[in-house]
Each structure stands twice: as C-alpha cells, then as structure tokens.
Amino acid sequence: MTRTDLPAAIVTGSAGFIGMHVCERLISDGYRVVGIDSLSDYYSVELKQARHARLGRHEAFSADIGKIEEPGRLMRLFEAHRPEIVIHLAAQAGVRYSIDNPRSYLEANLQGTFELLEAARAxxxxxxxxxxxxxxxxxxTEMPYRETAKADTQMSFYAATKKANEAMAHSYxxxxGLPTTMFRFFTVYGPWGRPDMALFKFTRAILNGEAIDIYNHGDMKRDFTYVDDLVEGIRRLADVAPGHPGAASLGEHDSLSPVAPFRVVNIGNGSAVALMDFVEAIEAATGRVAQKRFLDMQPGDVPATWADTxxxxxxxGYAPATHVAEGVERFVAWYRSYYGI
Incomplete structure (x- = not known):
C-alpha cells in the first residue's frame, strides 16, 4: 500500500511531548499522519526538533512548520489531506506562564482553535x-472530578482559554454536525516530556545536585498520568465518535451533549498521588536524595486534581493504570540516555 492510500490524520502540536507520542501511535496503526507545529521557543526548540526528527524516520509522516493561528494554514492542510481524524494538541501550555504572557494564549489557544474549527467545517x-x-x-473541590460537574471557576488564563475551546467546539x-470529543488530561509525564514540568525539572536538579522548589510546602496532590496511558486513551476514543442528538446516553455520568455530537472525557490515572510521594519516586529512580526548598502556593495553581475515569x-473498556514509580523510572532512564548521563 502506498503512502497516499493510507487514511489521513492531522495532529496539531506534533513536535510536542504528547503530540510526538500520538503521531507514533497513529503511524503504527496504519495512518498517514500530517503534523503541524510552530516549534515555538517556549521551551527547548532542539528537543522539539529531535521529536520531529524521530517522527521523520517514518515514511507515513510529514510535517508542516508554522502557527495554527495563521489564517488559512489549517484550511489548506485540511483541503489537501482530507483527514479522517483530527487530534488537536497545539496550544500555549503552562499555568504559570499564562500570568506573564496571556497574549500568547489568546493567539495560539483561541485564534488557533478557531482556525481549526473553520477548517473542519469546510x-x-x-x-x-x-x-x-x-x-x-x-x-x-468535589473529587474525583466528574465530566458532568459544573466547571466555571478557572484559576488561570490558560485554563480559561481551554474551557473556552470546549464552548467553541460545542457550538461548531x-x-x-461535527463529531467532537474534548479530552481533559491530568498531569501527563513520561519520556520526551516537557522541560517546564515538575518531573523534568526535579530530575534535572537532583542529578545536578541542585535544590528543587516544592510549592504549597508539599501539601499537593496530582492525578499523574503516564503518557502511554494517555495516548492509549486518545487512540481508543478516536474510534468512539459521539452520537448525534438523541443518541443513547451511558448514564448520569455521561457528558454527551443533548444538542450536539459532542462529549467531554477525562483521561487520568484515577488516583490522587501526594507530591512528596512523587518526589520520593524520583529519588528512588535517580538514586539520590533531593535538596528541597519549600515554598508557598503559586498564583493560578490548585492543591489537588483527581479524575473520575x-x-x-x-x-x-480502558482506564489508565501505570503506577507512578514505574512511569518515573522510565522517564529517568530516558533522561539519562537522551542527555548522556
């Protein structure tokens, strides 16, 4: 089968942490994947280029380098490739960065998603x-978080733009009649991860003999989700498009819209892990004890997350279940290999 005979998938944010893993999975499942990424300098461009280089070894992958918010760029990609599925991961990420640089979130997250929706409409x-x-x-504060719970009190502009994306996508x-699934993911970690995330920063600091910053004096919990589990969830959801109005609901916990083929789905590990237990897992994987600097909670942050799965x-038929100790060990092994430590 030639490359052009394969069903097409478009993945935005293909040079990102999650995007690279999603592209690899789709390629292995027989898709021709078209990735788009701006290779922004929010964090290491070299790491993003290395992810794309890894994907570039596959004949079934092609990359478009540019911003999704550029008018017409996504429209041209959709017209040229007519994707069967679209997985939209491109975004300006980070809760704390959104406090200092909100405009980048407006452009990438709101304008970029608008361009995607217009391309999908056409x-x-x-x-x-x-x-x-x-x-x-x-x-x-009611946990675990249920998809049907009211969610109107976002604590950061980043979160506000993502909630706005949900409303925008629902309207389209x-x-x-565009079958749409919004997936809410929970503190994703694993090999090829983002340098601005806690696991990457903690591992780097511990291996360098530097102190790590622990916010809210360690009194925090997160639903840490291993990247392979997230990708498995996304891939399975891709084959379960929401039904049109009138479709059967799965029960009171189903977020299926009554007026659109639209659903919100959590993808999390389904457990709240204490931050200090996470740090202990990193210490075990690195074989070193961390120097700890305890600080107050940062603006925009929340003390706990926990997904109802x-x-x-x-x-x-699937729910993520990789144990934190196992996932952290895999990340540390990748980190040592990638940086030659």
Whole structure:
C-alpha cells in the first residue's frame, strides 16, 4: 500500500511531548499522519526538533512548520489531506506562564482553535478530538472530578482559554454536525516530556545536585498520568465518535451533549498521588536524595486534581493504570540516555 492510500490524520502540536507520542501511535496503526507545529521557543526548540526528527524516520509522516493561528494554514492542510481524524494538541501550555504572557494564549489557544474549527467545517473529518485540561475544573473541590460537574471557576488564563475551546467546539459540533470529543488530561509525564514540568525539572536538579522548589510546602496532590496511558486513551476514543442528538446516553455520568455530537472525557490515572510521594519516586529512580526548598502556593495553581475515569472506561473498556514509580523510572532512564548521563 502506498503512502497516499493510507487514511489521513492531522495532529496539531506534533513536535510536542504528547503530540510526538500520538503521531507514533497513529503511524503504527496504519495512518498517514500530517503534523503541524510552530516549534515555538517556549521551551527547548532542539528537543522539539529531535521529536520531529524521530517522527521523520517514518515514511507515513510529514510535517508542516508554522502557527495554527495563521489564517488559512489549517484550511489548506485540511483541503489537501482530507483527514479522517483530527487530534488537536497545539496550544500555549503552562499555568504559570499564562500570568506573564496571556497574549500568547489568546493567539495560539483561541485564534488557533478557531482556525481549526473553520477548517473542519469546510472539510469535515470523521471525528475531531481536542485537548482540554484538568485545569478547566478550576476551584472545584468535589473529587474525583466528574465530566458532568459544573466547571466555571478557572484559576488561570490558560485554563480559561481551554474551557473556552470546549464552548467553541460545542457550538461548531451543534451548528455543523461535527463529531467532537474534548479530552481533559491530568498531569501527563513520561519520556520526551516537557522541560517546564515538575518531573523534568526535579530530575534535572537532583542529578545536578541542585535544590528543587516544592510549592504549597508539599501539601499537593496530582492525578499523574503516564503518557502511554494517555495516548492509549486518545487512540481508543478516536474510534468512539459521539452520537448525534438523541443518541443513547451511558448514564448520569455521561457528558454527551443533548444538542450536539459532542462529549467531554477525562483521561487520568484515577488516583490522587501526594507530591512528596512523587518526589520520593524520583529519588528512588535517580538514586539520590533531593535538596528541597519549600515554598508557598503559586498564583493560578490548585492543591489537588483527581479524575473520575468511569466514562472513558465505559466508552472504550480502558482506564489508565501505570503506577507512578514505574512511569518515573522510565522517564529517568530516558533522561539519562537522551542527555548522556
């Protein structure tokens, strides 16, 4: 089978941490993957280029380098490749960075998603999956977080833009019948991870003999989700497009819209792990004890996250379950190999 005979998938943010892993999975499943990424300098461009280089070894991958918010760029990609599925991961990420640089979130997250929705309206895919975030739950304290819970108290502009993406996508799903799944993911970690995330920063500091910053004096919990588990969840959800209005609901915990082929789904490990237990896992994997600097909570942050994973399990038969100790060990092994330590 030639490359052009393969079903097409478009992945935005293909040089990102999650994007690279998603592209690899789609290629292995027989898709021709078109990735788009701006290779922004929010963090190491070299790391992003290395991810794309890894993908470039596959004949079924091609890359478009540019910003998704550029008018017409996504429209041209959709017109040229007519994707069956679209996985939208490109975004300006980071809760703390959004406090100092909100305009970059406006452009990438709001304008960029608008361009994606317009391209999908013109050239409808079989299923469109857009990344949201556990941060959309905002100040909610009732846990585990349920997709059907009210989520109107976002604590950062990053979270606000992702919640806005959900509303934007719902309107297009309703108006144009676009089957759409928004997946809210929870503190993803693993090999090829982002340097601005805690695991990467902690590992680097510990191996360099430097202190690590621990916020809220360590009194925090996160639903740490291993990247392979997230990718498995996304891949399975791709084959479960939401039904049109009137489709059967899976029960009171189903977030299926009554007026659109639209659903919000958590992808998390389904457990809240104490931050200090996470640090201990890194210490065990590196074989070193961390120097710890305890600090107050940062603006925009939340003390805990925890996903209710009943819906993804009902939809796909799958729920993430990689133990933190195992996932951290895999990351540290990758880190040592990548940086020659």
């Amino acid at each position: 050239h409808p895919p079989r299923h469109m999956l857009l990344a949201s975030t556990s941060s959309a739950y905002g100040a909610n 799903a309703h108006l144009y 009943r819906l993804i399990k009902d939809l796909t």
